[in-house]
Amino acid sequence: MTDRHLPDLADPEGRYRMLRLIRGFEQLALGLVKSGAITGGIHPYIGQEAVAVGVCAALRPQDRITSTHRGHGHVLAKGADPGRLLAELCGRVGGLNQGRGGSMHAADLSLGILGANGIVGAGAPIAVGAAWAARQAGEDRVAVSFFGDGALNQGVLLESLNLAAVWRLPVLFVCENNGYATTLPAATAVAGSGTGRAAGFGIPAVEVDGMDTEAVREATELAVRRAREGGGPAFLECRTYRFEGHHTMERRMKLRYRSTEEIEHWRARDPLERAAAGLADGRRAGLDAAVDAELAEAERFALASDHPDPAGACDHLYADGLRPRAGAVA
């Protein structure tokens, strides 16, 4: 593991550092996709950082999250080591998942990160189960499910809202509405609204500016406090935007589902610049330099980590160590 100090998200400078860490991490990862060190590409989180940081700033270490295919920001903001996350993206044994999961399945159970997930909406019932288990154990842990506007049309998400409400579970549903389910505009896909759907289940739902870390944090703090006190689930719809394509594959495809004007409009609302504006004079350069040093160390760690031995390709398939039959008979 790389040697590092976690940014303290209770502190505005710590939140800025985390925003900057996620931004820098994604830029680093984009470069490694281009160089071929990361295979399969990534779903960059650039532009949406305020959601992960604002939400996780209101959480405690023992709280749990489920994440999405666009999960690096959530995983980092919940405290994962950037070097180990980057090693995972590169498929190395030093990765969070020993190179078995990659970008879309990055997890660190020891930090309550129950995994990024490759299936849209799949994390919602998992968060409900984690919240149920915590409530049954008499713990005041909450569970947060991050998902996008695309998941609003998954039946399992709506079923999960119902279970959480009817059982009054300490779950926070965080919809990151970045305006598009891959290329499909939310306006053409979602009847009514996300908050309206939550309200239909009797779940308090608010819309938040997802480009504003502090607004997200404040809304999350209210919801989490209420959930810890037994008040049940809440729903936040964070209006945000991804500055990059849905997936790095898009970079070669010249898709035109978003206008340049639209992208520029949202780029002008960059959550990182907004947070930087709140820093004391002269602090930014030093914080950036510290994050850059950390990212350089993360890259060094990831690229120095070994590639896995193909002989172990079926390691961990079963928790009891059961070995599957080989695919060919000698």
Next chain:
Amino acid sequence: MSKLSYTKALNRALGDALAEDPAVFVLGEDIGAGLAGPTLGLLDRFGPGRVVDTPLSEQAFTGMAVGAALAGRKPVIEFQIPALLFLVFEQLVNQAHKFSLMTGGQTGVPLTCLVPGSGSRDGWAGQHSDHPYSLFAHAGVKTVVPATPTDAYGLLLSAVRDPDPVVVFAPAAVLGVRENVTWELAPVPLGSARVHRPGTDVTVVAVGHLVHEALAVAEELAGEISVEVLDPRTLHPFDWAALAASLERTGRLVVIDDSNRSCGIGAEILATAAEEMRLTAPPRRITRPDGAVLPFAPALDRALQPGREQLLHAVRSVVKNPWR
């Protein structure tokens, strides 16, 4: 000595599992009332924190069980209808089964699914009569199909204790079976087959309720052909060593399997025996037809299910027809 019914055996296994480990809980539809049988009385004994009635939201409560398992619990889900497993294939195969590998061994998902009443029931028609155990064996999910009350008890208890997801199919056709139990009920290890009747001429591998058909055929043929009846009990992981040992004795193989023919577990058993084991005659399998959907009318339903007459014929034919 007491008579133990198959459903009561499942009920005892759930009660013992709940009693021995506070992490275990049971969830599903109408389980508080005990509608399907295996959960009868458990709500009164263990309370609503351990016996959880769920809304009719199979995907959410199966995903919820995965999340509870990741948080240290051991869920047992009862599904009233085998076809509900199609609805939750995503949660079981794509999530629960894959977490151990995808997380690099950070966690397993100790989740058990119990399907009391799998396969055909007279009059339950196309969407309530499936027997999809081969799908789970193919996907790599541990899959068990107990044929007797004592095995039902022992395999369900082992499934709940197992650190991985396990699907337990309790065929509708055996729920009424009763067994004289003269010994203490005990867990049965997953992956261990059972020879119900030793023989020297033909090995009949029978799955689930079809074990009883195979035993009846073996009895009917006694004096003519010596039939060994092998019950794999667990379809994944399969006890290939037990099959190889049986074929060393008999050299002839018939499989009777309530799957659709293509890619059913019967196909895998024949293929593995042909590749790796001693066979002196072409093996045979009796299955549902390719792509079968069971029709409603009882005569049509039965016409598609593997049965005793077909088995009798197949056993005789493998004895008469060695490899040329």
